[in-house]
Each structure stands twice: as structure tokens, then as C-alpha cells.
Amino acid sequence: MKLKLVAGVTAASIGLVGAPAPAVAGPEPGRFTQVDEYLNAYAEQNDLPGLAAAVIGPDGVEHKHLRGVDGNGDPITEDTSFLIGSIAKSMTATIVMQLERQGKLALDEHVSDHIDFLPDGDPTIRQLLTHTAGFTIADGIAAADRYDNEPGAIRRAVESLEHSGTVDEYAYTSADYLVLGAIVESITGRPYGDVLKSDLLEPLGMHDSAADEQAAEDLPPGHRFWWGQPVRHDPDFDESGTPYASVTSTLTDLGTYATAQLRGDAIPADIREQTQQSWVKSSKHHYGLGWSVTELHGKPIVHHTGANPGYFSHVYLVPDQGRAIVILTNAYSEARGPSLVAGAGDIWRILEGEDREPAASDAVLSALSWILTAVAACGLALAVLSLWRPAGRRRRFAATAACLLVGAVLWLLPGFFGYDLRALRIWLPDGAWALIAGLVLWVLASLLWLLPAGTHHRFTHRAPTRSRPAPHTARSLGLS
Known part of the structure; x- marks a missing residue:
């Protein structure tokens, strides 16, 4: 596979320059070489046809790694489109918080205050944002991947939802953000994809990102795995899944989004503060509003992975350092999930001076x-x-x-x-x-x-039929 490395790109090339970030020491000399070595091993271990990654620092893009080809056989570039999966949830959370800031909704309002077609359950908007609304993983899976691009797709998906879990108990599921998408449509009177484009993607300068079928026409095929081998997969777009998974983006655009989530006024600081703090805290799960929240080496980490059939993505934020890591790949399998998920965190550890090797698959x-x-x-x-x-x-x-x-x-x-x-x-x-x-x-x-x-013996070894002699009539014997 063709390898292309670009380092030292300025902040202007990512499309967004915000307020000054925290003053932190940059990575030691030679660390980006180790990042490249790690990403090469990461791609080879996971049989990835194509990969795009970037490290963003306080002053903009510090390093890029572009490797391999897309599903059409063209070299991966910073403008190659990928599906970004559940990273879309953080975008939906940002849209919801914009509406809350405008006084068009309140987080403690119930779903029934805005829509009347949820078949069962009536959680609050806050419970939807924090995955404590009583929907289960299975509820979300059953309503996902409908590949419905006709008007009213999100409503039809919501109408199919079951509500089989326990309210106030954390359960990560796409069902929550599907319902949020329906609420956004109800409040704005517009399709969710249009709202996402006009209220977030375009203001941020993410002009190569798409939230509807027509805009996503140039998405190259991804790859699913058949008995360990990546096989080209050209999925249909799914507008019913836009609030939680069906958004396309590029390394440049997703880097812009990561930067906006770290600093500047494009996403107001109060929205970033609310979405990136941990609202669900347990021994296993820490979740904000559309973001997973954890801590590593004493520093808060805000991140989210995304998986679609044929694609994987990860946005990894270290707010105290003003640093972000973005990874996009054009292949995915559940078996390779643990290895793919570990990549962004491993890169940050390498920048912190550790030695890391790609994690094993399941x-x-x-x-x-x-x-x-x-x-x-x-x-x-x-x-x-x-x-x-x-x-x-x-x-x-x-x-x-x-x-x-x-x-x-x-x-x-x-x-x-x-x-x-x-x-x-x-x-x-x-x-x-x-x-x-x-x-x-x-x-x-x-x-x-x-x-x-x-x-079986009678069916397959039937004895040959014997021909019977012609009947001997009296005439044939000469007795008449």
C-alpha cells in the first residue's frame, strides 16, 4: 500500500483557528516517527486497506498519516470521505444544546412535550442524552440500519422502537439519539440532516461532510471482513440513522470538528463544558452528553468511537493539552474492534513518551x-x-x-x-x-x-422393474 506522510501543517489548513489553547510542551523529537511506525503496524495487524489519521495540537495540525487506498482503489487523502458512525452522537448532542441555549427546549422536558409517536416510554431529553432513558442495546439494533432515505425516515424508525430497559440505568444505545433526532425535527420543522448541515457543519466550515443521501453520493466503498479478508462493501446511505451514525466526513473536516470541541467560539464554551463533563458515573461507565469521558494519567479524556459496516472512526480529545487525535479507516469488524478502539489512546501515550504496540483483536x-x-x-x-x-x-x-x-x-x-x-x-x-x-x-x-x-436405500437403490410376459390367452395356446 502506498504510504504518504505529511507533518508540520499549519492550523489554517484544518479550516479553523480558535482562541489560544493551554500552553503545553509539544511532543519530544522523534515521537511522530514512532506514531508512524505504530500506525503502520496498526493498519497491517487489522488488514486495513486505507487509513487517515491526524494529531492536532494547540497551534493546529502537528502531524498527518495517510496510507493505502479507498474502496475505489484511489489513494487515501485528507479529503477522502468516510462514514463516522457514532461520532455523530456528539454532533446531535451539540445541536440539542444549541436549541436548549435558544430556549426551544429544556433538558428535563419529556419526549411527549415534543413528539407524540414514541410507542412506549416517556424519558426526558437529559436521559436520552446520557443513555439512561430505558432503551437497551437490542432496542437500538432492531431500529438501526434501515437504509430509509424517504421523507419521514426518522419518524418511521422511532415508531418502530421498543422500550425494554430500565429508566435511569445506563445502557449505551443508538435508540436514544434516534429519538433526539425526531425531537430536533419537531422543534425546527425541518429534516434532521438539513438542521445538522445548516446549524453545525456549514458554520464550522465542514463543507465536505454529508448528512443526507444526495450529499453522500461520493462516499467510496468501505470493507467488511469475510473469513479474515477485507472485502469491498458499498452500503446505501441511511438517513434514518443520521442522528446517531449516518454522517460522512473527511480527515480535514473531522479535524476541524475536533478543534472546535477544544477551543474557540464556533461551539460556545458553555456547550462544550456541559457536553464534555461526566453525567453518568459508575465503576464501568462515564458518559457526558454525546461523549465518553474518562481519565488517563490524571488528565481528563473526552472521546467517541464510531463504527459502520465497512468503516471505523475515533475522535480523541485531551482538553488540558488542547490536543486531539483523529483516526478514520475504511474497514471494520467486531472482532477487530478492541484493536481499532485502542489506537487513538495509544498514539497519545506515544506522544507522552510511552512505547505502545497495537492491541490484539478479540x-x-x-x-x-x-x-x-x-x-x-x-x-x-x-x-x-x-x-x-x-x-x-x-x-x-x-x-x-x-x-x-x-x-x-x-x-x-x-x-x-x-x-x-x-x-x-x-x-x-x-x-x-x-x-x-x-x-x-x-x-x-x-x-x-x-x-x-x-x-434412503429404497429411494436410491430401487430394484429394476422386471418386464412381465404377455398374458397367455386360450387363443394363443391353440385351445380354442
Whole structure:
């Protein structure tokens, strides 16, 4: 893959120069070389066809790393478009806080104060922003990836929502931000994508970012993984998912957005303060309004990852240093998620003087598609074996029960990972088709084992039919 490195780019090239950032010491000489080495290893370990990354400091862009090609085979540049996934949630939170600042909503108002088509539950806007509204991960997955670009897409998605969780209990889910998108549409009287463009993207100078199907026409295909290999994936845009995931951007534009979230007046300081503080605090989760909030080496870290089928992104802010790290890739799988997520934090640690290596992928998810393929092959083998099975009724019934048990486990497996089969086909395509094949083959094997003994032999080894002699009539014997 072609490698292109650009360092020392000025703040003007990122499109936004804000108020003075905190005075901090810059990275030690040679650290950006280590960043490049890390990103090369990161791309190779995760089989990424293309990657774009930037380090933004108090005075603007300090370093860029552009590597590989997009889904059309063109070199990755700072203006290549990627889907940015759940980073869109922080944009929705910013839009909501703008409306709150204008007096058009209050965070403690309920959903029913603005829309009347949420099927169940009536959380507050604050609960939606902090993922404590009572929607579950499964509720969000069931309403996501609709690829609906017709007028009213967000409303239709909201109308399909289930509300199966516990209010005031943290559960990260896209359902919350889907409902927020519907509230924004209700207040403004405009499609959410139009509001996002006119009230945030355009004022920030993010002219190459898109929030609707027409504007996203130039998005290059991403890549999903089939048995460990990246395969080109050209997804449809999904305007019903714009409030939480369906936004495209470039390294330049997302760098502009990260800078605006650190300093300046483009996003008012009071909005940044409210969205970037931790409203949900527990031993496992710290979440602001559209941002994950944590602490590393005594410094607050504000960040969010984003994943779409075929793309991964990460915006990582260190407000005390006025520094941000942006990563965009054109490939994604759930198995590679832990490694991809660790990248931005690892880069910041390298800049702080640490030595880091890319994290490992999830071993279970990496093996899952191969395991399901092997299970499907076993189902095929048992179906064939049934042709020569023992004749005993007890053994036939035991084999049938065992096959049905395996089929039931396969049927229930997606739910164990929090997916339905439709979502599994989108996010883990190889595993989904291996699971479908396995389910069909194991149920087929159960039916074949249930057939009475000898049935297959009669079907496949039917004795040849003997021709009967012509009847001997009395006339033919000369007796008449």
C-alpha cells in the first residue's frame, strides 16, 4: 500500500483557528516517527486497506498519516470521505444544546412535550442524552440500519422502537439519539440532516461532510471482513440513522470538528463544558452528553468511537493539552474492534513518551466465523452419514434430538451477542451465512435421521422393474 506522510501543517489548513489553547510542551523529537511506525503496524495487524489519521495540537495540525487506498482503489487523502458512525452522537448532542441555549427546549422536558409517536416510554431529553432513558442495546439494533432515505425516515424508525430497559440505568444505545433526532425535527420543522448541515457543519466550515443521501453520493466503498479478508462493501446511505451514525466526513473536516470541541467560539464554551463533563458515573461507565469521558494519567479524556459496516472512526480529545487525535479507516469488524478502539489512546501515550504496540483483536469473535463454518460442515457430514445410519429406532431418535439441539443453539446464538439475524448479516456477514447454512444443514440432518430405516436405500437403490410376459390367452395356446 502506498504510504504518504505529511507533518508540520499549519492550523489554517484544518479550516479553523480558535482562541489560544493551554500552553503545553509539544511532543519530544522523534515521537511522530514512532506514531508512524505504530500506525503502520496498526493498519497491517487489522488488514486495513486505507487509513487517515491526524494529531492536532494547540497551534493546529502537528502531524498527518495517510496510507493505502479507498474502496475505489484511489489513494487515501485528507479529503477522502468516510462514514463516522457514532461520532455523530456528539454532533446531535451539540445541536440539542444549541436549541436548549435558544430556549426551544429544556433538558428535563419529556419526549411527549415534543413528539407524540414514541410507542412506549416517556424519558426526558437529559436521559436520552446520557443513555439512561430505558432503551437497551437490542432496542437500538432492531431500529438501526434501515437504509430509509424517504421523507419521514426518522419518524418511521422511532415508531418502530421498543422500550425494554430500565429508566435511569445506563445502557449505551443508538435508540436514544434516534429519538433526539425526531425531537430536533419537531422543534425546527425541518429534516434532521438539513438542521445538522445548516446549524453545525456549514458554520464550522465542514463543507465536505454529508448528512443526507444526495450529499453522500461520493462516499467510496468501505470493507467488511469475510473469513479474515477485507472485502469491498458499498452500503446505501441511511438517513434514518443520521442522528446517531449516518454522517460522512473527511480527515480535514473531522479535524476541524475536533478543534472546535477544544477551543474557540464556533461551539460556545458553555456547550462544550456541559457536553464534555461526566453525567453518568459508575465503576464501568462515564458518559457526558454525546461523549465518553474518562481519565488517563490524571488528565481528563473526552472521546467517541464510531463504527459502520465497512468503516471505523475515533475522535480523541485531551482538553488540558488542547490536543486531539483523529483516526478514520475504511474497514471494520467486531472482532477487530478492541484493536481499532485502542489506537487513538495509544498514539497519545506515544506522544507522552510511552512505547505502545497495537492491541490484539478479540480472539473469540475472530474465531467465530470459522467455528460456525466448521459446525455447518459437521451438519452436512451428519446429513450424508444418515444415508448409512444404523437401523435401530432408539439410535435414530437420539441422533435426531441431538441435531435439533444443535439447530436450536444456532437459532439462539445471535441473541447471545445482542443481535438479531438481520443485524448479524450486516455486521458479521461471513458468520451470519455460516450460521444460516449450519441451521439448514442440522435441521435437514435431523429430518433425514428421523426417516424410517431403509427409506434412503429404497429411494436410491430401487430394484429394476422386471418386464412381465404377455398374458397367455386360450387363443394363443391353440385351445380354442
